[in-house]
Amino acid sequence: MTVTTKLPTSEPVGTGFKAEATADSVRDNIRLLGRVLGQTISQAHGDEVLEQVESIRKIAVASRKEEAAAREDLTQLLTSLSDEQMLIVARAFNQFLNLANIAEQYQSIDPSHDLAHGGEDVLRTFLQRSKTEVSSVDLQQGLQELSIELVFTAHPTEVSRRTLIQKHQLLTDCLGALKGAQDEEQKDEIIERIGDLVAQAWHTDEIRERRPTPVDEAKWGFSVFESSLWYAVPKFMRRLHKMVEQETEFSMPRDWMPLSFVSWMGGDRDGNPFVTAEVSKEVLYSSRWMAMDLYLRDVEKLCSELSIVNCSEELRLVVGETSEPYRDLLRKLRDDIHETRDCLTAVLKGDSNSRARDVVTHTAQLLEPLELCHRSLMETGLENVANGLLRDTLWRVYAFGAPMVKLDIRQDSERHTEVLSELTRYLGIGDYAQWTEQNKQSFLLTELNSRRPLIPADWQPSESVAEVVATCRLIAQTDPGALGIYIISMAKYASDVLAVQLLLRECGCQYPMSVAPLFETLDDLNRSESVIGELFKSDWYRGYLQGQQHVMIGYSDSAKDAGFFAAGWAQYRAQEALVNLAQKYDIKLVLFHGRGGTVGRGGAPAHSALLSQPPGSLAGGLRVTEQGEMIRFKYGLTDLAVQSMSRFSAAILEGNLLPPPKPKPSWREVMDNLSESSCAVYRGIVREDPSFVPYFRAATPEQELGKLPLGSRPTKRKPGGGVETLRAIPWIFAWSQSRMMLPAWLGTGEALEKARQEFEPVLLEMFEQWPFFRTRLSMLEMVFAKTEPWLASLYDQHLVPEDQRHWGEALRGRLANSIHQLVELVPSHRLMESDPQLKASIKIRNPYIDPLNILQVELLRRSRECGEVCGGTVLEKALMVTIAGVAAGLRNTG
Incomplete structure (x- = not known):
């Protein structure tokens, strides 16, 4: 039997859809999937619940038309719901946003779709x-x-469970089959199958009961x-x-x-x-x-x-x-x-x-x-x-x-120092951790050139040290073809690299595993040239390399440390310096980009992001992280994966064979100015004002994220402390949930305002001629298009103590100024004008993300009144669903 609906016919979820119509556009597919979802909700909970969801949707649409009264009505309606009602409403809007993602994914791989944003045409065009x-x-x-x-x-x-991801893949297949259906009977059968899959998803618990293991x-x-x-x-x-x-x-x-x-x-x-x-x-x-x-x-x-x-x-x-x-x-x-x-x-x-x-x-x-x-x-x-x-x-x-798939090994540099410190104390030769950098390097190179073992057979290390040694021994016992490289996070000195190489050798590793320092903070990026330069001076080290050096560039922690402009410019200059250094020593440099989906983690469309890299930085190939939900969005379907591979190929070939221009001295001066100004503002707020961290933790779901069963990794590197101890992803994710997106723009408005007063002609020249700068501004455009000050204000009103609310007012003022400065600088003077597809996508999604944000505020308020997020409660589950829904709606959230 075909699916019918009682929903109205004015907006995407409530748009009627006749079985004989073909789903030949993303909007048609969203309407179809939304209609089937409405039918599912009605069958599961009755028409009254469906009408309630539809009423909320209508008010949310009206509120997006700048109707202040509608926003107030929406907030009052949602906050009046019981925990159980909130869960159903949150699930409805969460599921719709997941269905919208499915429709957009299918649209991007539909052969009849204009592939202006696709991959194959980009590659063919370059050839x-x-x-x-x-x-x-x-x-x-x-x-x-x-x-x-x-x-x-x-x-x-x-937060997405594997079982739901599989159902979403089957729904994408159905959309393709529907388009190719030959007659009405076949179309009806496919729509029935869509209804079956949507019902399965609705009746599946979308939230994990326990934290996943590695x-x-x-x-x-x-x-x-x-x-x-x-x-x-x-x-x-x-x-x-x-x-x-x-x-x-x-x-x-x-x-x-x-x-x-x-x-x-x-x-x-x-x-x-x-x-x-x-x-x-x-x-x-x-x-x-x-x-x-x-x-x-x-x-x-x-x-x-x-x-x-x-x-x-x-x-x-x-x-x-x-x-x-x-x-x-x-x-x-x-x-x-x-x-x-x-x-x-x-x-x-x-x-x-x-x-x-x-x-x-x-x-x-x-x-x-x-x-x-x-x-x-x-x-x-x-x-x-x-x-x-x-x-x-x-x-x-x-x-x-x-x-x-090869397995990379990553460990913090402090853990290697801990091993050597405990070992040298046992051997009676001092405390390695207290030595100068020169003494550390001398000791490590002496031992690396020595044939005698360093670790005594009777040494009984502490538990944490024994674990690092066990990992090194596992590497020694594993086929090299099954392993990637060894990454040292928070690498600061040449000794951090040599320490790993010594530990690997002492644990029996018979081959030169590639060891990559990860330069993450602003200081580390600025110091990267001298660190690698010291290593390249060593005859032993160059022999170990066998002609190839991996270096990882950190995007997340550098942005958390210094803000958007300063981190981006430091990453650029570090890559530039390392390319020149590798050329000097005739060593192949493989730069490993630790990017994420968000702008705060270096995220940008693959093609433009790669073409904005320094000339020569792709000569050793591309090594890049793909994380979490971005794996699903870019590789979850076969044709999506093919497109992603094509985009990367086209960008690497173009970057190497038709490289972008080197920045002019005047451009460098402007970037130095933007970096210095923006970093001062960013750090002055985030790191130097002690009252900021309490505000951040009150105004976002940061504390709750640490308690909920999301990923296997703790949200903090170390317990306690402020923003510096918080991992970059939860830091960015928390601000995304409140729709402030603060890490991606804080400090940019003040920096652009100052630069426009002194260098506006140069800024326009940079925008027109320099892919790096143009990409930075387009990334800001995307961020600003996803911010919602009125929603962020709602978090303040209901969650933040009154004596801290001045922070929110000040930050929203800075956001408004940042948007104004960008709009005034960019010639089009309208946000997202260069990417109408993304602009339309955001417009479609906003009325469905807004209710989830409002629900989240109320759920956080109720949760905090209880004193904690109580495991297994309806309240906790509803909160999790809102987090998942906002993430699904914004897509690149972490």
Whole structure:
């Protein structure tokens, strides 16, 4: 039966939709999904509840038309609800925003949609443009050196459950099927299936009952590989090869693979006591289990399909006389993979009695038989067979290898200092932590050049030190192909890098694992050139590097430390200096960008963000973090993942072959001025005024975020303290929830106002000619479009003590000035004029996010009156749903 509705027909959720209509636009799809959601709510709770939700929606729409009375009515209506009513209303608006995300995701991958913001056209356009601007030799070399390493990380504010994400993926499939439906009966069946999935989602608890473990987070990450990336990689490579052949004079080799994948889930122990050596070991096993399971499916299909008799002499020598040479070879591989999966299953279950053997441990064991089959098919004239499923499987092996995803290890520099300090005290040679930097380096290099062991066999370290040593020993015992790099967070000195290399060697690591310092604060970024320069001067260190150095650039903590302009300019200058330094020593530099989805964490559209980097900074390829909800939004569907890969490819090629201009001296002077001015304002408020932190904790849900079962990682690096102890993501997330977005703009208005008085012609020149500066301003535009001062004021009125409310008034005044300064500077003089698609998206979502914010304020008030968030209560669950809904509505929230 087809879905019917009693909803009115004026706005997206309440718009009637006839079954015979086709969902050929994002608005039509939002209307369809919203209508089905309304039907589901009516069936579950009755027409009276649906009418209440619809009434709230109508008032919210009216309030968006600047009707002050409607805002007051909306607030009064929502705050009068009981906890139970609040939960239903919050769930309704949360689910709608998730459905809106689904509609937008489908729109972006719909082949008939204008791909102005898509990926494939961007890449093809660059290849076409390169014909006249880049030599064929340079383009071929640029393609050959193309390297995209995507690093997936867990998200301490990711609230979506895996089961709901899977339902959302099925809904996207339904939208595609609906568009391709041939008749009314088929359309009705698809709409029925949509109704079924929406009902399933409504009757599923969207909030976790317990905090996820690091292993849970890793498995969530693996699900993206299983459902999307496994299919996206060969699809992307097939299109990329075809594009290169169509648009250039050459073709790329068969084994060319610019993609690789890394995870921090289960490896990032910075400030997370739940990530231990045992957890990392389990995640490594689980990752390989998933790889074996996926390869087994592919190889079984190949065994079924490759019944071909003729083969090359090379293959015949391996399999002997047989009528099915390919099947015989692949059956052996299939059996080895099957046994390996069984062995890993037993290991993960703790079954020590299993007789299954761990056969496939290295990528070469997968590649050799598959490549042999491919060579044989090509040699015997069966190119179409060779380049079908077999080639797809080979591409997967090139990209994922035996581990499926490599595991990075990250640890705070203080933990390594703690190990060496405890060890040197035990050895009676002093306290390493108290030594000067010069003495530390001298000691470390002496030990690294020594052949004798440093750690005595009878040493009994403390528990925290033993855990760091256990991690280093795990690295030594693990296949290097299963590991990425070792990242040192809060790296400040050359000794921080040398310390890790010494600990790895002392724990038996026989290969030079790449160790990357992460420069996070403003001071650390400014010092990065001297730190790496000191290391490069060491003969031992350059020998260890084997020609390649990884350096991670921190976006989150630098912005938390110094504000938007100062952090961005410090990141730029650090990259610029490191590129020059690497060129001087003839070392390949791989810059690792620790970006997030939000502007406060360096977030920006991938293409423009990469093209705004300093010239030469992409020469070593791109290594970038993808985090939490952004993984879903960019890689959760196969075609979305293909688009993201295409955008990255186009931007890297353009950045390397047609680099942006180097900043003029006058531009540098203006950026120095903007950075200094904005940093002074930002730090003066956030770090230097002791009354600010109490206001922040009252005016946002920061305290509640730490108590709710979100990510596995604590919200603070250390207990107690102020903003400096708070992790960057919860800091940004809390301000996003209150719609102030403060970390992304504080200080920019004062800095722009001062700069406009002194340098306005230069600012306009920078906007027109310098991608870095233009991108910074477009990022601010997006932030300002998502701020809502009237909602932030509501948090103040109901949650902040009266003697602290002056903070909110002052900050909203600074926000208004920041918007004014940007609007006056940007030639269009209207926010988001350059991105009408995003502007329209925000406009559609706002009436559905607003009620969630108002509900959140009231729920926080009730919760704080109780003295704490009581686990398992309706109030706590409703609060969680509002947090999830605001995050879904704003999308890039952490």
